Amino acid sequence: xxxxxxxxxxxxxxxxxxxxxxxxxxxxxxxxxxxxxxxxxxxxxxxxxxxxxxxxxxxxxxxxxxxxxxxxxxxxxxxxxxxxxxxxxxxxxxxxxxxxxxxxxxxxxxxxxxxxxxxxxxxxxxxxxxxxxxxxxxxxxxxxxxxxxxxxxxxxxxxxxxxxxxxxxxxxxxxxxxxxxxxxxxxxxxxxxxxxxxxxxxxxxxxxxxxxxxxxxxxxxxxxxxxxxxxxxxxxxxxxxxxxxxxxxxxxxxxxxxxxxxxxxxxxxxxxxxxxxxxxxxxxxxxxxxxxxxxxxxxxxxxxxxxxxxxxxxxxxxxxxxxxxxxxxxxxxxxxxxxxxxxxxxxxxxxxxxx
Numbered sequence: 301x302x303x304x305x306x307x308x309x310x311x312x313x314x315x316x317x318x319x320x321x322x323x324x325x326x327x328x329x330x331x332x333x334x335x336x337x338x339x340x341x342x343x344x345x346x347x348x349x350x351x352x353x354x355x356x357x358x359x360x361x362x363x364x365x366x367x368x369x370x371x372x373x374x375x376x377x378x379x380x381x382x383x384x385x386x387x388x389x390x391x392x393x394x395x396x397x398x399x400x401x402x403x404x405x406x407x408x409x410x411x412x413x414x415x416x417x418x419x420x421x422x423x424x425x426x427x428x429x430x431x432x433x434x435x436x437x438x439x440x441x442x443x444x445x446x447x448x449x450x451x452x453x454x455x456x457x458x459x460x461x462x463x464x465x466x467x468x469x470x471x472x473x474x475x476x477x478x479x480x481x482x483x484x485x486x487x488x489x490x491x492x493x494x495x496x497x498x499x500x501x502x503x504x505x506x507x508x509x510x511x512x513x514x515x516x517x518x519x520x521x522x523x524x525x526x527x528x529x530x531x532x533x534x535x536x537x538x539x540x541x542x543x544x545x546x547x548x549x550x551x552x553x554x555x556x557x558x559x560x561x562x563x564x565x566x567x568x569x570x571x572x573x574x575x576x577x578x579x580x581x582x583x584x585x586x587x588x589x590x591x592x593x594x595x596x597x598x599x600x601x602x603x604x605x606x607x608x609x610x611x612x613x614x615x616x617x618x619x620x621x622x623x624x625x626x627x628x629x630x631x632x633x634x635x636x637x638x639x640x641x642x643x644x645x646x647x648x649x650x651x652x653x654x655x
Contacts, residue, residue, distance in 0.1 A: 302395060303536070304417075305413075305417075306395070306414060306415070306416075306417035307326055307415075309419045310411065310415070311407070311411075312368055312487045317538065319553055319599075320402040320615050321614065322611050322615055322616045322618070323614065323615055323634070323638050324616050324632075324643060325480075325615055325616060325617055325631050325632040325638060325642055326616045326618040326631075326632065327518070327632065328453070328483075328513060328518035328592070328593055328594045328615050328619070328632045329512075329513075329518050329632065330514060330515070330565055330593075331568070331632070331633075331634040331635045331636075331638060332516060332529055332561070332565055332568065333516050334515070334516035334551070334555070335457060335515060335516060335517075335551075335554065335558040335561040335562075335582070336558070336561065337390050337549075337554040337555060337557070337558040338515070338516070338517060338551035338552070338554045338555040338558070339551075339563065340554065341550040341551055341554035342550055344550070345546060345547070345550045346547070347545070348546055349546050350576075351373060352542055352544070352556075353542050353546045353549055354549065355541040355542055355543050357377040357549055358372075359543050359553055359610070360377060360544075360549055360552050360553045360556070361375045361377065361441075361524075363553055363556050363557070364455070364481040364526075367556065368496060368526060368527060368598050369496060370499065371529065373524065373529045373532060373533070374499070374523070374526055374528065374529055374532055375524055375532065376524065376525050376532050376535055376536055376539065377522065377523070377524045377525075377543070377544050378522075378523050378524065378525065378539075378543060379522070379523075379540075379542075379543045379544065379635075380510060380512060380521040380522065380523045381480065381508040381509065381510040381512075381523030381524075381525070382408050382523070383408060383521075383543065384508055384524070384525045384535075385411075385412045385447075385478075385508070386412045387409050387413060387508065387535050387538040387539060387575065388410075388412070388476070388525075388535055389412035389413055389415060389416045389418070389445070389590050390415075390416060391442055391534050391535050391538050392444050392476055392655045393412075393413060393416040393417075393418040393445065393535075394416070394418070394444075394447055395416070395417035395418065396417070396418070396419075396442060397416075397418045397419070397442050397443070397444045398418055398419040398420065398421050398440070398442045398443050398444065398639065399412075399413045399415070399418060399419075399420055399421070399443070399444065399445040399446065399447060400420075400421045400422075400423060400435050400439065400443060400445075400446045400447070401420065401422060401423070401446070401447040401448070401449075402422060402423055402424075402425050402430045402435075402437050402448070402449070402452065403420075403422040403423065403424050403425050403517060403624055404428070404452075404454070404455065404620075404623050404625055405424050405425075405430075405447075405449045405452055405453065405454075405623070406449050406453045406480065407622070407623070409447035409449075409478075409480075413445075413493075418440045418444070419442075421438045423435045423437075423438055424587070425455075425529045427451070427588075428455035428457045428588045428596065429448065429452060429454075429455065429457035429458070429459060430448050430449075430450070430452060430459055432459065432464075432467045435467075437467060437468070439471075439472070439475065443475055444474075444475060444476065444544060445475065445476045445477060445478060446471065446476070446477045446478065447478045448477070448478070448479050449478065449479075449480040449482070450464070450479055450480065450481065450482065451483045451484075451486075451487060451494075451590070451591040451592045452616070453464075453480075453483070453540055453592070453594075454596050454620055454623050455474045455588045455589050455590075455596045455597055455627070456591055456592040456594060456595060456630075457485075457588055457589075457590075457591070458487065458489060458492060458591040459571050460489070460491035460492065460493070461491050461493040461494075461497065462491065463494065464493045464498065465493065465497065465498075465501055467556060468498070468501050468502050468505060469501075469502075470504070470616065471504065473502075473503075473504055473594065474504075474566075475504060476504050476506060477502075477505050477506070478505075478506045478507075478508060479498060479507045479508070480505070481507055481508060481509050482508065482509065482512070482513055482567050483497070483514075483591070483593060484509065484585065484595050485511055485514040485515075485562065485565075485566065485591035486513070486520075486569055486592050487519065487571070487591045487592075488570070488591065489591055491579025491615060492548040492591070495507050497505060499526055499527065499528070499539070503527075503528040503530060503531065504528075504531070504558045505527060505528075505614070506525050506526070506527040506531055506535075507525065507527070507616070508523065508524075508525050509510050509523060510522075510523040510524075511523065511548075511551075511555060512551045513557040514565050514566070514593070515552070515556075515561075515562075516561075516565070517548070517551055519522060519550060520545075520548040520551055520552070521546060521548060522544055522548040522549070522551075522552045524639065525611070536614065543606045547643075568635065569593050569633050571634055572633040572634060572635070572636070572639050573595070573638070574635060575583070575636070575639055575640075576595055576631075576639055576642075576643070577589075577595075579643045580595070580597060581648070583650065584648065585598065585599070586596055586598040587654075590633075591655070592616070593632060593633050594630050594631060594632045594633060595631055595633065596620070596625075596628060596629075596630050597628065597629050597630070598627060598628050599628065599650075600627050600628055601612060601627060601630060601653070602626070602627070603619035603620055603621050603626055603627055603628055603629055604612070604621060606619065606629050606649065607619035608628065609649045609652075610642075610646060610649055612631075613645035613648050614641060614643070614645055614648060615638075615641055615642045615645045615646075617629050617630065617631045617632075617642070618630040618631070
């Protein structure tokens with residue numbers, strides 16, 4: 301039995317690790333855990349898990365449509381936004397087509413392309429951010445999808461509204477532009493583009509969101525995409541009928557209305573960001589200012605070594621060699637206690653190295 305040849309290009313996903321007896325600050329998870337409202341909703345509905353879930357995710361879609369002021373036929377849900385990336389690729393990519401993304405960004409865009417036997421073109425980044433002119437220069441007759449992570453994982457950088465809207469105008473109608481807004485709820489920049497502005501700008505725009513980050517539901521795997529009714533109808537053709545289980549649907553709906561938990565999560569992130577900025581500057585380390593719930597830090601030394609040494613000191617962070625950033629690490633912004641433990645571990649490691 302021979303596997304498909306294109307699978308030879310597939311590289312296993314490199315997930316954030318947690319070593320035994322360490323705190324995990326490697327996967328950009330909410331340090332507060334899930335919304336208490338989500339937990340209550342799951343417990344309340346556990347008696348119904350002998351039945352199939354609503355294949356249309358109707359109640360959640362209705363709530364999301366209200367939140368974003370769009371119609372329900374402009375939303376599709378997925379088993380995390382990762383599944384939606386594969387669904388989009390399955391909808392629009394044929395063998396020999398290509399996608400364009402950035403050189404140092406989330407690997408699942410390339411995975412989705414490889415799965416459909418398409419190629420990936422990677423534009424160079426500028427100061428840790430997507431270079432939109434470089435992306436435009438790579439467009440050719442085989443380009444079908446452009447993936448832009450905004451804010452970008454792993455750098456935390458973002459692109460403002462004016463540049464994004466100008467970029468969209470230059471994209472041909474037959475090329476899909478996918479904006480991954482996994483960390484949008486953490487953004488404080490005044491010029492960050494709203495979903496509605498992007499969706500209204502062109503029919504070939506898709507925006508991805510997830511409940512894995514600020515809502516603290518990473519273990520339930522639920523995300524959603526917003527686009528024009530035409531694009532959502534296309535993507536729906538690739539959707540598995542029961543891809544969002546009952547606990548995921550109930551928890552997401554409850555979390556969406558838990559404004560108190562959302563604000564608490566945002567506030568602890570901002571407080572932690574300020575503390576880490578101050579400490580990293582005191583240590584003389586370069587980092588990218590972030591609009592997400594993590595910070596990308598340059599150590600100018602082997603990132604795998606840094607990962608192992610910091611783990612020995614009680615904290616699991618993310619080495620960024622798999623993102624093409626050797627010598628860099630990424631740390632999730634945690635609670636006050638977690639942030640202090642990270643700074644202590646990082647300082648100890650660098651001190652032992654004579655830095």
